[in-house]
Amino acid sequence: MENISPALLEWFYKNRRSLPFREDPTPYHVWLSEVMLQQTRVSAVLPYYYRFLEALPDIPALAACEEEKLHKLWEGLGYYSRVRNLQKAAKLVCAQYGGQLPADYAALLALPGIGEYTAGAIASISFGLPVPAVDGNVLRVFSRLYNDPGVITEPAVKKAFTARVMEHQPPEKAGDYNQALMELGALVCVPNGAPLCGQCPLAEVCRARAAGTTAQLPQKAKPKPRKIVPVTLALVESPAGFLVQQRPQKGLLAGLWQPVLWEDEHLLQAEVLARLTALGLDTGTAAPAALPAAKHIFTHIEWLMSGVQLRVAAQSAPAGYVWASREQLRTAYALPGAFRAYKPLLL
Incomplete structure (x- = not known):
């Protein structure tokens, strides 16, 4: 040539x-x-x-x-x-x-x-x-x-x-x-x-x-199938903001912030409320609203997300969590794109 x-x-x-x-x-x-x-x-x-x-x-x-x-x-x-x-x-x-x-x-x-x-x-x-x-x-x-x-x-x-x-x-x-x-x-x-x-x-x-x-052309190797992971979220809001936690410093989305969630589990509303109570959160008579289903595709994993949104009275955040205002979520806490479907509710 x-x-x-x-x-x-x-x-x-x-x-x-x-x-x-x-x-x-x-x-x-x-x-x-x-x-x-x-x-x-x-x-x-x-x-x-x-x-x-x-x-x-x-x-x-x-x-x-x-x-x-x-x-x-x-x-x-x-x-x-x-x-x-x-x-x-x-x-x-x-x-x-x-x-x-x-x-x-x-x-x-x-x-x-x-x-x-x-x-x-x-x-x-x-x-x-x-x-x-x-x-x-x-x-x-x-x-x-x-x-x-x-x-x-x-x-x-x-x-x-x-x-x-x-x-x-x-x-x-x-x-x-x-x-x-x-x-x-x-x-x-x-x-x-x-x-x-x-x-x-x-x-x-x-x-x-x-x-x-x-x-x-070009020829590529066939991609490996992604692992499907169910994820349940709880968007918990109080007068102080939304309840969020920082992910571990290693692994998927290391060090970033997220709403309350449970990976590898698809939980019903009653189960979510029970889990929140077990964290030490007083949910009172909160009536949860269902979140729209969403998915996020990582390189080798696909999250299938569902969950609830609820408001609670003012109270201390459970251990390992903080209350973050909408302004703080906009300017200080990095929320990964995995939660893009729910950012309008948070921000």
Whole structure:
């Protein structure tokens, strides 16, 4: 296959989206954007990106940020382990590199939460180092470009694709080349629906297009079935606010706040009231209202949620719980997106 980079770069310079982390590709900005963009669309990320940088404009500010504030800044983006690793890495960068990311691929790769793709993106875009940055978009482009039926989720296949990517990379324009491949996959060689081959600068050399196999590529391993978990919630409100508790510091939604709930259990209203009484809560003659059923899909788990909403008289919060006002829930306590269906009732 002929060298694809001239046509690809020409297309990129004419068609690339104007994004803040492209216009100002400092290492911290590129790093933050790449972490936020994992499993999240650009349009959804931008408001968070601006807000995060306004609050934490540099790596030392990120390293010093209080955990609750950090979670609140991330609220709604999901996959909170990303921001916890971001801060862990920031603390190491401050301790080892004076608060500036190192211009070294291996050193970047050694930081918490930074994998091969993110390290490659920072190293090539911010520092101009000739290294690969191979994400799902790039794998899809090369799967179709070479009409390769290899399963792209297999490490050996990804390694072979990465070698092909590097065969075409111009070392003096590594960052632009890597971004051009990502952009081509995001805008033209799209993941859902037919690729827009009429707009592709590589259409003439694309082997899948010639063979009519673009719809079958790339090949992925079949996902494992998710575990279905019933969850019962109780939105308990008093004059002091809603009863909430912080989840454990490890595991699913670690360290975030939630209403009263019981995982792996589908409870009837009478059972919920009995559980609340057992917590030491005086429910009096409260008449619970049923919450609408909702579900939330995590990577490997699916929550099927139901429950009740009730008002109680003023009283102390049971051990391990706090009363949080609507204002506190809006500004201080990070409620994960898993409870999106019930946030209108809480906020």
